[in-house]
Amino acid sequence: MRLPCPLCGDRDRREFFYQGAAVTLDRPARDAGDAAWNDYLHNRDNPAGETRDLWHHEAGCGAWIVVHRNTVTHEVYGAELAQKAKA
Known part of the structure; x- marks a missing residue:
């Protein structure tokens, strides 16, 4: 798979480290309990x-x-710098 780096152009996937879904996760309250934190x-x-x-x-x-x-x-449809990405 090739990924389009906005700064370097198309590059092999092996140059990149996958971090996960680009979404904001709702962090549980400090006292939410073990089940909420485990999830x-x-x-x-x-x-x-x-x-x-x-x-x-x-x-x-x-x-x-x-x-x-x-x-x-x-x-792959495209890519953008994370600091400019829409939430």
Whole structure:
């Protein structure tokens, strides 16, 4: 798979580190209990289809980017710098 770094252009996926879904997680209250914290720390959605993921170009320019892609077809629709990405 090739990812489009906004600063370097198309690069092989092996230059990047996958961080996870580019979404804001709702952190539980400090006293929420073990079940709430366990869910927050260990459970994530695993969607089939279009996603927006956070990647770090660790073997390149060092930029954090948000990649819009399809997990079923492996099609990559585009990417933007994380600091400019819409929530």
